[in-house]
Amino acid sequence: MERRSFRDDLDAAIAFHGHLCGGQIIGTRIARFALDYFGAYDTEKKPDLLAFVEADRCLADAISVVAGLTLGKRRLKWMDYGKMAATFYHIGTGEAIRLHTADIRPSDDVVDKVAFYEAIPDSELIIVEQVEVHLRPEDLPGKPKSTVVCAICGERVHDGREVVREGKPICRACLGEPVCRPVYYTRQEAGSPTKASKPAV
Numbered sequence: 293m294e295r296r297s298f299r300d301d302l303d304a305a306i307a308f309h310g311h312l313c314g315g316q317i318i319g320t321r322i323a324r325f326a327l328d329y330f331g332a333y334d335t336e337k338k339p340d341l342l343a344f345v346e347a348d349r350c351l352a353d354a355i356s357v358v359a360g361l362t363l364g365k366r367r368l369k370w371m372d373y374g375k376m377a378a379t380f381y382h383i384g385t386g387e388a389i390r391l392h393t394a395d396i397r398p399s400d401d402v403v404d405k406v407a408f409y410e411a412i413p414d415s416e417l418i419i420v421e422q423v424e425v426h427l428r429p430e431d432l433p434g435k436p437k438s439t440v441v442c443a444i445c446g447e448r449v450h451d452g453r454e455v456v457r458e459g460k461p462i463c464r465a466c467l468g469e470p471v472c473r474p475v476y477y478t479r480q481e482a483g484s485p486t487k488a489s490k491p492a493v
């Protein structure tokens with residue numbers, strides 16, 4: 293597999309993310325470093341990697357695109373730390389590295405920020421930590437390892453995310469960690485989607 297250039301990877305990240313920003317530049321650099329580290333460019337196939345990104349910001353999109361690790365394939369894990377760092381974990385060997393960058397930023401008068409960062413070698417820009425990752429089997433890619441039905445809402449819960457209370461599986465939303473709360477509730481007939489309307493009071 294021919295190695296893509298930094299500019300090609302950056303262009304792919306920008307096309308997905310929607311704009312050029314520091315996060316795309318740094319994210320592209322970090323993802324390429326990780327792919328190099330794990331030998332992604334030595335073989336036809338990408339290595340069996342997962343990435344843990346530590347913020348839901350620009351950097352995460354670049355890592356996802358450049359390393360080909362997506363949330364929907366369970367290869368991108370989001371840790372809500374608000375930090376511009378990512379850990380790459382090799383499923384086959386268990387080896388993991390956490391990457392972030394030295395606090396080097398272009399001054400406001402630097403026009404070409406891509407060229408600014410391109411001139412800084414990895415050895416000066418990227419900080420590498422050897423880390424341990426404890427991954428549960430239910431966090432790995434592949435089909436759901438388990439599916440249960442929540443005893444309160446009746447919805448299906450995959451991959452051991454339920455909590456058992458008095459012998460019954462309960463989803464975390466029903467346990468008081470809701471991502472949303474219903475304002476009103478309508479049950480729709482299967483196959484006949486209709487717009488829910490607010491019940492008359």
Ligand SMILES: [Zn+2]
Pocket residue numbers: 309311312313314315316350
């Ligand atoms: Zn951005």
Ligand SMILES: [Zn+2]
Pocket residue numbers: 442443444445446447462463464465466
């Ligand atoms: Zn529930």
